[in-house]
Amino acid sequence: MAASRPAKAPPAAATPDPRDAEIAELRAEVQALAAEVQDLKNTVHANASDVAEVKGAQSDTSAQLADLKAATSDNFHQVRDAAAALPKVSLANARPTFTTADGKFSFAVRSVVQFDAAHTAVHPLTTANDIGSGTNFRRARLGFDGTAYGDWNFALWGEFGGAGGESPVLNQAYIEYAGFKPFGADHPLRLRAGAWAAPSSLEDATSNTEGLFLERPAVAEMIRGIDAGDGRTGAGIVQNGDRWYVEGVYTGKVVGTAGVPNNQQRGFVTRVAINPIHGLDYDLHLGASIQGVITPADTVAGPGVSETLNLQERPELRVDTLRLVSTGAITSSGMQAYGLEAGGSWHNLYLAGEWFRINVDRNSAGSAFNPQFGGWYIQGAWTLTGERHVWNSANGGFRGIRPAKSFSLDKGDWGAFEVAARYSVLNLNDHYGVLGSATPTGGIRGGEQDIFTFGLNWYPNSVIRFLLDYQHGRIHRLNAAGGNIGETIDAIALRSQFAF
Template sequence: MKTPARRVLPAAILASLFCSVAPAALAQAVTTASPKPSGISQERALALSARLDALEKRNEELEEQIADLKAQVAAGEGQIREQVAAQPTVSLNNGRPTFTSLDGNFKFALRSVVQFDAAHYDVSPLRTDNDLGSGTNFRRARLGFDATVYKDWNIALWGEFGGTGGESAVLNQAFVEYAGWRPFGLTEPLRLRVGAWATPTGLEDATSNTEGLFLERAAAAELVRGLAGGDGRTGFGAFARGERWYGSAVLTGKVVGTPSTAEYNQQSGYILRAAFSPLHGPDYDLHLGASLQGILEPADTAAGPAEANAVRLAERPEVRVSGARLVDTGAMAANGLQVLGLEAGASWKNLYAAGEWFQVDVSRTQVGAVRSPFDPSFSGWYLQGAWTLTGERHPWSSANGGFNGVKPAKPFSLEKRTWGAWELAGRYSVLDLNDKAGSAGAAAPLGGVRGGEQKITTLGLNWYPNNVVRFLLDYQWVDVRRLSAAGARLDSDVGVVSLRSQFAF
């Protein structure tokens, strides 16, 4: 038993010593072990942190600059838009260059009309007094502008470079007009105008010469137009209109340009006209109207205390390639004249008809050296109609108190196989410049006027390729019956074929 005890005791002492020493040694090993190096020094870490702060600050500054640039660009774009929006608008409606301010208070439109006519006359019997020369002529060659300034003022300036072949360039119209007053409850402004222009003297004259059915107006309408109205007639007037009515009152003077005979006191005259459309619908219009116009005092063509006042009534056939007049009263000493006109017209779908009647009463003062035994009277009238083969119609407008021309619904195009508008037209007109003319073979009675009677039948074919260009082909049968002062017959039978090529905007 002693032997096992001796072995156990030393073993227990060794185990006790090992257990007491091992934890201390382990603790010493842990506390004395050095940490593993990281690879970045503290100084470098501080430098990187400072640089990162600087970059963040710079980024903030750049973001602020970008925001400022965006604001500046946006403001610039706004200014550019405002400047662009403030620029005048440009349009080419129906080929007419028009510039309009943003607020609509200013407008400028370039205008032009060119009509090139060709005609062939067949006259029987041919004499020196009725030799109508065949050929060509620029009937109208106009260039000018219409403008609106400060919303309520209208101005126009047009030059005329055409005519009947013998005229030089002349002023066609130049006027200033105020259109900012609406008295008496008018829906449209009362227009007050001064200058030179052509006031409509009747229904045919109320239709623009670029939209008429034939090359020329009916002879009676054209003659009356030239008495107190016509192109380039100076004057002062007022114009009023509503939706279905029109009225005008104008005091007129001379025609601009140099007269063929020197004038020492210019002509003065007047034009009064009223028109309305009592029946109106989407495809029909009825027109009724009347006019009263006259010469208050003819031009004085004598210098000094003596006066020489006279009027003369003369008219060409309804083509102006030749300037010869087949009916002519000659100069009549007079202190004035008066014209009464009645007018009517209607359109229904693609059918149109119109007519006018005029009576001209001359206040004649003398015949030669003898006091005039009577005041001569003359008359004229016409009827005309049209059938638009392609279906377009002639609408009524209160702008001038008359009918507008045809506007093709489908402009001419070979690619689209559309042919514009086509129209057939016819007219019969009479102009009687005789009064107490007496009989053939004898001298005219005292005071009798042998101006002649002219009757014209016209057939026409019109082609409107578009709203700018058109072509008119007419044939006329002209019948003139006239006596010379001695009683000889000065009759004429004329056949005329004519063609007009036109552009207008």
């Protein structure tokens, strides 16, 4: 019998692997992370839904904003178009001006006020030459200018000042057509009718608000008063280019003067001016004029005729109405006045002068001759602050000073200062004879007036100015018997002015 095998011993218990615990722990962590990832996915999904809702709301808001912008843009354009259609209002140099958007209609309020104060001394003083001292509103004007339908201009001004004793009068009132433009849109041919002051000389072409002195030279002032001047009725044409000016005006009576209907004065003014040399710092002016009276006013009603001319003028002041040179009434059928003018500015220096000859046509029987009179002046100015007198083609003359800097105590600016001088002569003598003898037949002893004027002008700004003048005048005149009735005049005068 075979030998028996020994029985196998039972297997020993396995020793736990420590890695199994780690694996189990890792599995648990993975499951936890998976759960967290799932939670995050759920959260992201929920957030995505919220974001979609927000984007939808934002899209709606953007559409609403786009609609609002479009509506706002439409409203803006409507408001802009409505605003553009409104009249434009400006206050350039204190002048209220209203202009339509297309520029075809405009309306500007205008005013000039000049207040003068003067002291005058006459030697020898008599009852015939006692020129008063005092104050006077030389000019006090209020009115308006305007444009209608682009080509029509109009103006209406009242005058409330003068040389003492005047009542308010019409200064100017006219209509003008400026639709003919043979020399370009900026230089229309102007056809004007009404009452206005047609420039009759170089000095007259400078505005009375911009002159060097309180008054124009006596000879220029006298001539403008014969057939031109403020309130003179008439009709005529005016044309200018960049460097030239020409006018032709048929004139009548002055508004406010007495006269017999259909027998008023008839006259004319023609003038041409050129600016042949021009630069940034200089201008040269040359000009000439022919003007006169075609028929003097007939001051007698009925079949009789009384046509006379009286040439006379004040000293170059207007505080008093007294005239020291006068031809007296000359029975006349007409008059012609010829003028030559020249002037120039170079930097802040200004010089100008004019010469006039006046011929009077007598119509009285037995008159030996037709008298001739004349006069001239020369004047100059030096602007201490450097401003220049610039040539102006609108009137064929020079503009006044425009301060480069307006008066301001805060900035230490004082405006513009200017010194000026003038010598003028007006001769109303013809065939007047000699001292101690009676007036020759037909002779006229109207007198000769010479005046030296020195001025200091201050322009605080473009609206206000002050003029201080000193005058020394000499009158040479004989009476009918040949006696000397001349005199000397010394005067100091101050003008305070605003103009816009």
